[in-house]
Amino acid sequence: MAFEIRATGRAVPPRRVTNQDLADRVDTTDEWIKSHTGIGARHIADEGIACSDLAFQAAEAALSQLAETNGESAAMLAADLDLIILATTSADYIGVPSTACVLQDKLGARNAAAFDITACCTGLVYALEIAAGLLAMNVHRKRALVIGSELLSRITDWSDRGSCVLFGDGAAAIILEKTDAPREGAGRRGLIQSILHADGSGAQALFVQGGGTRDPFKAGEVLTKQPHLIMDGRIVYNFAVKALTSTIEELLQADGITIDAVRWIIPHQANARIVNAAQKRLGISDDKLYLNIEEYANTSAASIGIALDELNRAHRIAQGDLVMLVGFGAGLTYGGSLIVW
Numbered sequence: 001m002a003f004e005i006r007a008t009g010r011a012v013p014p015r016r017v018t019n020q021d022l023a024d025r026v027d028t029t030d031e032w033i034k035s036h037t038g039i040g041a042r043h044i045a046d047e048g049i050a051c052s053d054l055a056f057q058a059a060e061a062a063l064s065q066l067a068e069t070n071g072e073s074a075a076m077l078a079a080d081l082d083l084i085i086l087a088t089t090s091a092d093y094i095g096v097p098s099t100a101c102v103l104q105d106k107l108g109a110r111n112a113a114a115f116d117i118t119a120c121c122t123g124l125v126y127a128l129e130i131a132a133g134l135l136a137m138n139v140h141r142k143r144a145l146v147i148g149s150e151l152l153s154r155i156t157d158w159s160d161r162g163s164c165v166l167f168g169d170g171a172a173a174i175i176l177e178k179t180d181a182p183r184e185g186a187g188r189r190g191l192i193q194s195i196l197h198a199d200g201s202g203a204q205a206l207f208v209q210g211g212g213t214r215d216p217f218k219a220g221e222v223l224t225k226q227p228h229l230i231m232d233g234r235i236v237y238n239f240a241v242k243a244l245t246s247t248i249e250e251l252l253q254a255d256g257i258t259i260d261a262v263r264w265i266i267p268h269q270a271n272a273r274i275v276n277a278a279q280k281r282l283g284i285s286d287d288k289l290y291l292n293i294e295e296y297a298n299t300s301a302a303s304i305g306i307a308l309d310e311l312n313r314a315h316r317i318a319q320g321d322l323v324m325l326v327g328f329g330a331g332l333t334y335g336g337s338l339i340v341w
């Protein structure tokens, strides 16, 4: 039994905000943002767009891609989905209902169980492993839609130059299918290794202030700021370099391979410096690492999926290629997956 990626999709809002656009509003410069993060722009959703709307666009793109290969209609494929798992930190509602349920209705995926997970920027990696586990558990489940969708612009403190320059909006979708291919040995395919970690002692390094049960809104209260991300950049940076490095090492070790066997490493796109530091420590060549942070900034649970979809649609992943996804972020959470394409 294997768990293979059959299609991918992405959705990015059309409104592109450059570093210079930000510098007109916040005390920052294009030079600072580029040199400290590698970010050149981010895409920001218009008012009225919610997490499920971007998720829907990404899901439709993935379903259409699968429909083209299968010769079925995207609507029929949606109706046939067994599972929808949506990773987000910026849901349509605070907890109830899940954004996955809103998406299920929009897609007409009436046979799919649907729920959200919160594993922040590692969300897509967590969700893929959960999907594979749930497909394995039941003979009747065949196909899962795994989504990372974020409107970080809605939980960004636009007056905090230390964090607001980092984030963007976007969504990505992956269709994971249970097949008869082997998961081990010669001819193995799909998701072959996963590593998931968390270190809750770092929860306060990156969190959303306001609106939860820890700090609920009270009737009559005047809000001076919407709920927003508060980040200790230094702590998250140091954690991220270690997490990225150790996850790559752990995945290689778990599979008994060296970095030479890997075609693509797709890291969470948080900061090009984080990726470059891990790259230097492990001696990874540039051609193995995929970075698109310059265009999209950090889109949390969506970032790895957007990158994967870009590579997939550009036909830059060949059948049999080993692809490594690595996530790290708030929680603190980190982890990775090894996939035979």
Ligand code: UT7
Residues within 6 Å of the ligand: 027, 028, 029, 032, 033, 036, 037, 121, 161, 162, 163, 165, 231, 232, 233, 234, 236, 237, 240, 270, 271, 298, 300, 328, 329, 330
């Ligand atoms: O998914 C995970 C999400 N989070 C992350 O990935 C964040 C991880 N952390 C980082 O990427 C980095 O820590 C940052 C990019 C956030 C900050 O970079 P840094 O090199 O650690 O800068 P810093 O916070 O040490 O600040 C250096 C200077 C400070 O000025 P002084 O005190 O030296 O005069 C800051 O006030 O840069 C200043 N600064 C800025 N200047 C212009 C901070 N933000 C900005 C800004 N524009 N946007």
